[in-house]
Amino acid sequence: MPKLRVGVLFGGRSGEHEVSLLSAASVLKAIDRKKYEVIPIGITKGGHWVTSSHAERLLSGEAAPSTLRAGDPAATAPAAVLARGESVIVPPVPAKNKTGSLVPFETQGNPAHHALNLDVVFPVLHGTFGEDGTIQGLFELAGIAYVGSGVLGSATGMDKDVMKRLFASAKLPITKHVTFLRNEWVKSPKKIVTRVEAALKYPVFVKPANLGSSVGISKAHDRKELSPAIELAASFDRKIVIEQGVGGKRGKARELEVAVLGNDSPSASVVGEVVPIKEFYDYEAKYLSEGSDLIIPARLTRQQTKQVQQMAIEAFKACDCSGLARVDFLLDPGKSARIYLNEINTLPGFTSISMYPKLWAASGVAYPDLIDRLIQLALERQTEKDRTSYSR
Template sequence: MKKKLRIGILFGGRSGEHEVSLNSAASILAAIDKVKYDIVPIGITKQGHWVTSGEAQHLLTGNTKLTLLKKSRSKGIEISASADLGQQSGALAQSLDVIFPVLHGTFGEDGTIQGLFELADIAYVGSGVLGSATGMDKTAMKQLFAAAGLPQAPHVNLLRSEWKADAKRAVKLIEKKLSYPVFVKPANLGSSVGISKVHDRSELAAAMDLAASFDRKLIIEQGVGGPGIKPRELEVAVLGNDLPEASVVGEIVPNKEFYDYESKYADSPENPSVPIIPARLSKSEAKMIREMAVAAFRACDCAGLARVDFLMEPAPLGGKGKKKRKPRIYLNEINTMPGFTSISMYPKLWEASGMPYKQLVDRLIALAIERNKEKQQTSFSRV
């Protein structure tokens, strides 16, 4: 009888997207094939303590009493906040065949946990250290996009220390290079946490302070379309390793001025954000966006999965006797561990492309194993 693969589903974490991770993990645990796989739930509390088995299930349902737990043992796994890294990575490697890190944001999607998996030499779902780190850091990401010749909206990078040391100089720099409205973002965070749309100078300082509370690196982006214009928000799901594929293009019509955290995750029956899958685009527009999504995936050296987001100007009106100009499309960002909740776009886009949720989970596990096997072809010693 063929041995069942033992899959660790890792969720929670210390980031501001802890609750999103719990929802994503719950969806995966409900859908994953229990006949095909042995499932080991592994939770990380907001304080960074690791828990497994029953304790992890309690964390998944929001049991806050687990915040005092420092250590848990389950079938050879021993993980604690202060434990020796080498011992823990060895235990993980011996106990699990694949880890599915359903972690969003800091300490989960930024290359840190991926480094642990690399040391443990264990197969894991998603991008490696480099892909995860560049996918999280918007400044590094945009530099790679620029090197690949991908179109982006104008933007300014600043450090928190620069903003605190001389706010007036920072404002002058922003207003010299960009025009309102602008979006102020922490460079290393996801799910639109800490992001503000700034309509004029009076709103800028508060937005900068908010972003600076979440990261030392800040990015200020030109609003696409100009004052009073709401760009179309388009998304593509990418799947694969060395030969990535793109899903159909989807569109989100947010219930607010832009697609912020509440628009993504808070249910609003009276005024919901509306997903349109597939997006209403011409064949040439959809083809170009899908090709750009794959190019962005490769530019950041991603693997497994990613969701690539775009901003598209509304179709401009042509003047009398003038040829109508095509709307501009800008690459916004890449997300290397997109949400897997029941309302998340990534699984919805693949479902619309012919791959249902359960099959998508299987495919991601297979890609993790494929990538780990490919890694075994690399020599790390001269002997």
Template sequence: MKKTKKKLRIGILFGGRSGEHEVSLLSAASILNAIDRKKYDVVPIGITKQGHWLTSGEAQSLLEGNALATKRLQLSASADLVHESANLTSTLDVVFPVLHGTFGEDGTIQGLFELADLAYVGSGVLGSAAGMDKDVMKKLFSAAGLPQTPYLALSRTQWRTEPKRCTKQIEAALKYPVFVKPANLGSSVGISKVHDRSELAAAMDLAASFDRKLVIEQGVGGPGAKPRELEVSVLGNDSPEASVVGEIVPGAEFYDYNAKYHSDASIPIIPAEISKSESKQIREMAIAAFRACECSGLARVDFLMEPKGKKAGKKPRIYLNEINTMPGFTSISMYPKLWEATGISYKELIDRLIQLAIERHQEKQQTQFTKS
């Protein structure tokens, strides 16, 4: 009698306290729908906006947006439920943290998995933290010699106590238009394009409501110009690979939260209509960025290309914008779509990421943590 191979038990973790909670639910629902149930026992694990951990039916209610059930669960959630969820992780082979933004993509949940000695999809503590903090990320890119647009980082305290001084500092270092961003968030939450001084204070206040550190970047192309927004998906651990290059043509002035998730006006172009040399340059830069931040598993790397200049023969410059260590993962998100165009299907991509998580965990077992 042929022995049946034991299925791997995979925990799909979603929700969370981040401003990207809803995006996480969309990504998780897509993964749960596509994952191969013949190969894996799948355990949905939800985290409410209040930070309560939910399993089984309760997690499903959160995923389906059952507001009444979720509210009831939040009221009844207790330390016992969190304890039960913690016990659950010890029975898992791999956890897939489909958590975007704060507390899920910034190294905090990754630290919990490390303490539990649990294999998990995506970057480790360092890579996740570096990829989340746009200021730290940019410093690492700079150290690796990667081209970026000029930027400035200020604390929320600096802005709130000395707004006039901060304004002078920004205007001395950068030219309008500028983009004001919370340093630690994704999905373009809290980001504003600022055309002149009259728009700066509102943008700084908005970003400051989402994080203690603010990043202000000089726009590419100057006033009235829109740079091309290019993206590359990266997959792997020590030997990462880059997908084809894609382009997003935003339906808004830039690819903001509404343009990403609530509008059909933005147009993805895969592959991007660029030269072979530009594609090669961008893909190499994507892998360099992945390595600079000590990433593993997956990441989407975003670039900005200058609009075509008036001077004939002048090549548009390409700037590295940022890296996203847990990008949107619905079946129509750019990360899986870029891999689909490269030859890896959505279902196969999930398999590859689970295998990379296991490989990374096994490699880490070779490290000795005690003297004896």
């Protein structure tokens, strides 16, 4: 029986490019080569697709990116190697005889410029252009199976404003928040500050609506810190979300996380807790600094655990997700101990020491088995989509 051809796609144009390299290194190291024919596919920061040979070089060196410590650094080479690869101008197409809406065009000359025939794509892309529905749209047009949520689930899971609207519609508890556009801030900054202070109490969290790995997020304790925080968030997205800090002066909220796996009938992992070394679990705490603790399972009552797991599944369904997602929560440190749904991440960090794989390992699903399960879920979802008629 021929092996399934699996394309592992990594890199990308987002601010989470380096994190993607680390996740891909772990996947390529753990995936069962006896079961799958693995095709590494890299995307440079400039948006160029590179050949598998160049992509493999990125992940087979001995040196790690000097600024990151997470994942499998011994298996990750400098990102500069990726930038030197050759551009691939034809997207992946199904290996079997299927016809998608995206028909590859012919190229001449360089043999590296050809379509990659694949059975399934495993996108290990984080952030903009990777988990926001854009690359998923390409796979849909090509008619190829891929790991993770579809266009809608990816887009809603990426946009923190739309995500919160869906959570509210599903009657899931969320924190108070204010959303506005970058142009509104540029035109009337004083008006925005007044609006924020009328709706929320300090401290507040200022976030770009569309980004992950805590890139561009700041905690503002007062008006003096608010404007610089908004400027930072606005440099990463046209839409800014400001959230009420949970706990306030009573103390920091407890940060809980749950991994969800499945398609139409998803299941939830054990609950984990992050105790960041910094004031909150920002990019530096996640990838640059030692000392943050990951507690698995989280120290919760049985009732709290069940509540968080059920909310995670409801959030997954509310955003029309599939395959995988990590759902994050905030537990009020006060007497109420109220649990708030913070956000959903449809393509979470996937290094062997990232929270998503660790939560499933603690739930009895080892890292290589998790990769297998995600590939099977991608194929199952494609089979279900193939039942749909697109013409009369």
